[in-house]
Amino acid sequence: MILIKNVKLVDARGEQGPLDVLIGEGRILSLEGGEASLVIDGTGKLLAPGFLDLHAHLREPGEEVKEDLASGLLAAVRGGYTDLVSMPNTKPPVDTPEAVRALKAKALRLGLARLHPGAALTLGQEGEHLTQAGGLKEAGTALLTDDGRTNEDAGVLAAGLLQAAPLGLPVAVHAEDASLRRQGVMNDGPLAHRLGLPGNPPEAEAARIARDLEVLRYALRRSKATPRLHVQHLSTRRGVELIREARRAGLPVTAEATPHHLTLTEEALKGFDPLFKVAPPLRAQEDQEALLEGLLDGTLDAIATDHAPHTLAEKERDLLRAPFGIPSLEVAFPLLYTELHLKRGFPLPRLVALFTDGPREVLGLKPLHLEEGAEASLVLLDPKEAPVDPSRFASKARYSPWAGWVLAGWPVLTLVEGRVVHRVE
Amino acid sequence: MKHLLDFQGWSREEVESLLDTARVMREVLERPVKKVPALQGFTVATVFFEPSTRTRTSFELAARRMSADVVSFAAATSSLQKGESYKDTLLTLEAMGIDAYVIRADAAGVPHQATRWVKGAVINGGDGQRAHPTQALLDAYTLLEALGSLEGKKIAIVGDILHSRVAHSGAELLPLLGAEVWCAGPPSLLPQSLPGARLTPSLEEALEEADAVMVLRLQRERMEAGLINLEDYIARYQITEERLGLAKPQAPLLHPGPMNRDVELAGPLADSERSLVTRQVQNGVAVRMAVLYHLLVGRER
Numbered sequence: 001m002i003l004i005k006n007v008k009l010v011d012a013r014g015e016q017g018p019l020d021v022l023i024g025e026g027r028i029l030s031l032e033g034g035e036a037s038l039v040i041d042g043t044g045k046l047l048a049p050g051f052l053d054l055h056a057h058l059r060e061p062g063e064e065v066k067e068d069l070a071s072g073l074l075a076a077v078r079g080g081y082t083d084l085v086s087m088p089n090t091k092p093p094v095d096t097p098e099a100v101r102a103l104k105a106k107a108l109r110l111g112l113a114r115l116h117p118g119a120a121l122t123l124g125q126e127g128e129h130l131t132q133a134g135g136l137k138e139a140g141t142a143l144l145t146d147d148g149r150t151n152e153d154a155g156v157l158a159a160g161l162l163q164a165a166p167l168g169l170p171v172a173v174h175a176e177d178a179s180l181r182r183q184g185v186m187n188d189g190p191l192a193h194r195l196g197l198p199g200n201p202p203e204a205e206a207a208r209i210a211r212d213l214e215v216l217r218y219a220l221r222r223s224k225a226t227p228r229l230h231v232q233h234l235s236t237r238r239g240v241e242l243i244r245e246a247r248r249a250g251l252p253v254t255a256e257a258t259p260h261h262l263t264l265t266e267e268a269l270k271g272f273d274p275l276f277k278v279a280p281p282l283r284a285q286e287d288q289e290a291l292l293e294g295l296l297d298g299t300l301d302a303i304a305t306d307h308a309p310h311t312l313a314e315k316e317r318d319l320l321r322a323p324f325g326i327p328s329l330e331v332a333f334p335l336l337y338t339e340l341h342l343k344r345g346f347p348l349p350r351l352v353a354l355f356t357d358g359p360r361e362v363l364g365l366k367p368l369h370l371e372e373g374a375e376a377s378l379v380l381l382d383p384k385e386a387p388v389d390p391s392r393f394a395s396k397a398r399y400s401p402w403a404g405w406v407l408a409g410w411p412v413l414t415l416v417e418g419r420v421v422h423r424v425e
Numbered sequence: 426m427k428h429l430l431d432f433q434g435w436s437r438e439e440v441e442s443l444l445d446t447a448r449v450m451r452e453v454l455e456r457p458v459k460k461v462p463a464l465q466g467f468t469v470a471t472v473f474f475e476p477s478t479r480t481r482t483s484f485e486l487a488a489r490r491m492s493a494d495v496v497s498f499a500a501a502t503s504s505l506q507k508g509e510s511y512k513d514t515l516l517t518l519e520a521m522g523i524d525a526y527v528i529r530a531d532a533a534g535v536p537h538q539a540t541r542w543v544k545g546a547v548i549n550g551g552d553g554q555r556a557h558p559t560q561a562l563l564d565a566y567t568l569l570e571a572l573g574s575l576e577g578k579k580i581a582i583v584g585d586i587l588h589s590r591v592a593h594s595g596a597e598l599l600p601l602l603g604a605e606v607w608c609a610g611p612p613s614l615l616p617q618s619l620p621g622a623r624l625t626p627s628l629e630e631a632l633e634e635a636d637a638v639m640v641l642r643l644q645r646e647r648m649e650a651g652l653i654n655l656e657d658y659i660a661r662y663q664i665t666e667e668r669l670g671l672a673k674p675q676a677p678l679l680h681p682g683p684m685n686r687d688v689e690l691a692g693p694l695a696d697s698e699r700s701l702v703t704r705q706v707q708n709g710v711a712v713r714m715a716v717l718y719h720l721l722v723g724r725e726r
Contacts, residue, residue, distance in 0.1 A: 182650075193616035196533035196555025196593060272534025316512050318532035320553070 002418070003033060004380065007042025009370045011049050012353035016370075021047060023376045026417035030372060040413065042380060049368040050082025050377035050414065051355040054172075054256055055147070055232055055304035056329060058084075060103070062091025067309040067396050069103070073112035075307075075329040075395040077422040080355075080379035080411035084113045085363070088120045089148030095120035095131045097139035104140045112421050116142035116363065121160045121171060125149050130160055137167045142363050145172035147232060150208065152178060154215050161219035161227035168364050170254070172230040173212055175239070176280055180204040185319055187266040187281045195269060197319055200281050206238035213246050216253060230362055231255040233306050235280040237290035244299040254362045256304035257291045259332045263339050264401060274315050274322030275401050278308070295354060296346070302359035303351075305332050309397030327397035331388055333381070335402060337409030380413035382424075428547040429716055430536050431556040432597040440565070440601050446715035447566055447708070453490065454711055464493035467721050470523045472498045473550070474511060474530040479682060480550055480559075483706070484527045487713035493721075496523070511535060512542050519543045524721055528552070546720040554588045559716060560681055561594035563709040565602060567701050568637055570708070571677045576603035581631040581672070583664060584641030584689055585614040586624065591641060591681045596622035607631040610641075611662065613652045628662055632671040639679040640664050643689045655688070665691045669699070677701045 001024040008017040009031075020033030021042075058072035076084045086103065088094035094103065100117045107115035119141040123129045127146060136144070144164055151157040151173055164171050181204040186192050188199025209231060219227040234240060234255045243255045260278060265285055268276040276282060294300040308325025315322050328335070333355060340346035357367040368375060385408045390400040414422035426439065453461055469488040471481050476499065488495045498518065515526065525546040528536045533555035539547050551557040565575070572578055580599055586592045586608045596606050596619050606622040608615070609631035615624050625631055632638065648655055664678070678690070678700045686692045694700065 190616070190618040193587065193618065194593075194620065196553050196590060198554075272537040313510060313512075316510065316538075318511060318530060318535050318538065320532040 001034070001036035002038045002040065002415070002420075003036035004040045004042045004047060005033070007045055007047045007380070009047050010348055010352050011369045012349055012357040012367060013369055014349045018042070021370070023378075023415065023418050026376055028370065028372055028374045028376050031370075040380070044383060045412070046381040046383065046409075047370065048352050048379050048381060049356045049370060050379050050416065051080045051333065052083040052359040052363070053081050053305050053307070053329065054085050054230075054302050054359045054362060056084050056086055056307040057089065057309065057325070058086045059090060059309065065396070066311055069106055069115070070110055071394055071396050072307070072329070073107060073110055073115065075393065076113035077414045077416075078394050078411065079329045079331070080333050080381065080414055081113050081329065082377040082379070082414060082416045083116060085116045085118050085142050087147050088118050088145065089125060093120045093125045094118070095123050095125070097132065097135040100136055100139035100141045111419070114416060116140070118143050118145050118147070118172070120144070121146045121151070122156060127151055127153050127156060130156065130163060133163045133167055133169060137169055141169070143170045143172050143230065145174070145232070147172060147174045150174055150176050150178045154211060157212065158215050158219050161216065161229065162223050165219070165223045165225035165227040170228040170230045170362060172232050174233070175205055175208040175212055175231050176200070177204045177208040180207060184281070185277055186269045187283045189266070189284065191266050191269070195272070197269065200279070202236040202238060202283060202287065205236045205280055206242060209239050209242045213242060213251060213253065216251055220252070226252050229253045233258050233261065233280060233304070234291065234294070234300065235261045235283050235287060237287045240290045240294040240299055244294065244297070247299060254301045255294075255299065256302040256359070257295060257300050258304060258306045259328045259335050260326045260401065262288060262291055262303070263335060268401065272319060274317060274319050275326070275399060277319060277322050277324055278326045279324040292340070292346070296350065300354070301362055303332065303336060303354040304359065305329055307395075309395055312399055315399065326401055327395050329395060330393050331400060331402055331407065333411065334407035334409040335405070337381070338407040342408060376415055376418040378415045379411045381409045382412045383408045384410070386410060426719055428536070428540055429558050429720065430540070430547065430549045431558055431594065432561070432601065435601060437601050440598065443562065443715050443719055444566055444569065446718055447562070447712045450711040450714040450718075451708065453714070454707070460490055460492060462492045463718055464488065464491035464721055467524045468494040468496065468522060469525045469527065469717060470496045470498060470518050471527045471550070472515065472518065472529070474500045474528070474535065475551075476501060477529055477551065479706070480529060483709045484550065484713050487710050488717055490710065491714055491717060493717065496521070511538070515539055515542050519545070525717060548716060548720065551590055553590065554593070555590055556594045556597070557590040558594050558598070559709070559713055560591050561598040562716070563705055563712040564595060564639065564679055564681075565598055566708045566712050567679060567705050569602075570704065571701060572636055574603070575599060578604050578636040579634060580604050580606050580637050580639065581635040582606060582608045582622070582639045582641065583628060583631060583662065584610050585643055585647055586610045586619065586641070587614045587616045588644060588647065589641050593619070595639065596620070607635070609662075611653050611658065614647065628668065629671055632668060635672040635676055637677050637679065638664060638669065638672055640690050642681065642683065643685055659688060663689060663691060664694060666694060669694065675699065679705060681705070
């Protein structure tokens with residue numbers, strides 16, 4: 001039994017407390033205290049439901065030099081995540097039930113965050129032949145995606161949505177028109193032209209979202225079950241508008257935004273540091289404002305990390321050759337708690353919803369609220385400020401675009417079904 | 426001035442001081458014994474991650490004319506082929522005690538990255554589509570020789586502006602000396618904006634009453650990427666005798682080389698008296714001597 005005393009509670013519904021939260025048998029037993037073997041003083045701290053990340057690259061199997069399940073899932077619990085969807089663009093890609101089962105079994109043995117493996121929509125993520133959605137679902141896959149690649153063949157995507165629909169599996173897309181994006185490494189515009197870097201235009205994202213929404217309409221017309229499209233790492237104002245219109249029209253589409261698109265802009269590229277090279281690229285201020293509006297008005301469902309670790313040597317190559325990606329599992333919540341909630345007044349329950357109920361709903365999971373009988377997958381957050389120190393990351397990617405930023409809201413205790421998986425004494 | 430990466434934050438006085446030094450160096454190059462001991466004991470490395478014979482030769486000659494030791498690192502013959510990173514290459518050279526690095530790369534920003542890794546002075550020898558500051562300096566020097574002053578002079582730069590580091594650096598530097606820079610090229614090869622320059626898809630507008638014309642090399646890869654049609658480019662943007670008639674009489678022609686004869690420039694014009702290409706090459710050595718001198722010894726003479 002664990003007792004967290006005198007702690008404020010926050011979930012998607014709102015804030016309450018301070019209360020004394022008694023935890024046992026993997027559940028919240030009471031909000032009115034009780035006897036416990038472990039008593040934790042929650043004074044001044046915040047207790048929230050455990051976070052779910054819809055989008056993390058854990059690199060296993062095949063690229064364990066960048067990250068593996070052990071380092072990635074430890075990074076996750078340190079970041080307050082109790083659940084995580086891994087991307088299947090590993091080497092080889094996760095495209096069989098056996099591969100999904102192997103990942104799930106290994107994650108279970110590690111006993112850290114719970115892994116919900118994403119599986120490839122197409123064999124080898126090559127965009128040509130669909131994977132066996134039924135078997136993948138049975139093995140425990142949470143969603144289907146060819147993330148890392150773009151689904152150039154619209155007919156295959158439509159068929160993928162159709163076959164995933166009766167299984168209740170969302171299909172997640174990296175929505176960029178590869179032929180318009182070309183070799184772009186940063187947001188296209190005056191700054192890219194001035195810096196002499198090939199531009200990736202915002203229209204490449206908007207064009208692909210527009211196409212995918214039509215593909216979804218087509219699948220919806222053809223299907224008895226509801227096909228569900230999830231748009232990953234939305235980065236542009238136009239992209240937000242398209243999703244908003246589609247949702248108003250009742251299309252079953254969901255969307256996520258990343259910590260980096262919410263806190264950094266293309267201006268970061270001025271120092272020519274490939275640490276800031278990411279796909280889709282960091283955009284302009286107006287795009288960031290549009291993402292924030294989308295988070296507030298419900299156009300976007302989730303904040304997802306797109307945690308994409310690479311070796312430091314790879315990220316120190318030149319801007320044409322360094323790989324795309326920013327790691328953020330360990331900083332995502334404090335970053336947005338500080339930059340959005342504390343500095344800009346973004347409502348805390350909504351922010352917590354974007355880490356909990358929002359992404360849970362994308363996967364078809366029930367909401368998780370702090371009440372008697374609820375599953376005790378929880379995170380305790382400390383409003384004390386501390387600087388981001390990448391040298392102490394559990395992730396193998398020990399660098400960060402936010403190194404040195406002073407943030408509040410660091411997770412000091414993470415519980416998965418009542419079990420302590422992370423604790424800062 | 427610790428490094429020469431581009432002309433962001435430069436003043437007119439700094440540019441003029443550098444060009445004054447280049448004039449002194451130009452005199453040195455006219456002497457029977459074309460060597461001074463100014464950089465004796467210094468070591469200059471040319472680090473070319475992207476091949477370029479003429480820029481590298483020009484820098485190496487400039488360093489040798491000033492009695493510096495020169496080491497030459499070229500990607501094609503180096504450990505980069507074995508997978509060594511740019512950073513490790515530079516750290517290896519750093520361990521050998523290099524004072525100045527001339528860096529050329531196909532990616533914008535590599536010289537900026539290098540300043541984070543090495544203690545010596547970094548000179549941008551051309552980074553991707555971004556900047557080629559010594560080319561702009563030698564162009565400015567050559568234009569000043571031909572026109573006397575750049576104050577109020579209209580300089581037309583013609584060709585693939587979007588992908589040209591020569592155009593970018595020219596647009597940054599020439600206005601510092603009072604020039605009005607016009608850049609003309611096909612719409613798909615024009616940037617959205619270019620600080621320091623007026624942009625136009627109309628060749629005629631740029632050439633009209635121009636005091637000098639800089640012609641850029643058309644890169645083959647633009648055709649391969651399907652961005653333009655070669656015949657169309659020649660028909661609409663090639664600098665010909667007739668089109669040059671729009672510019673002021675005797676307006677000089679510059680080209681950074683290497684030239685595609687009869688593509689961006691009509692062949693006979695390249696060999697005409699209006700072409701300053703040879704002067705550009707000669708002045709390049711003097712300008713690079715001045716840059717090395719300013720970076721390694723300082724401005725006091």
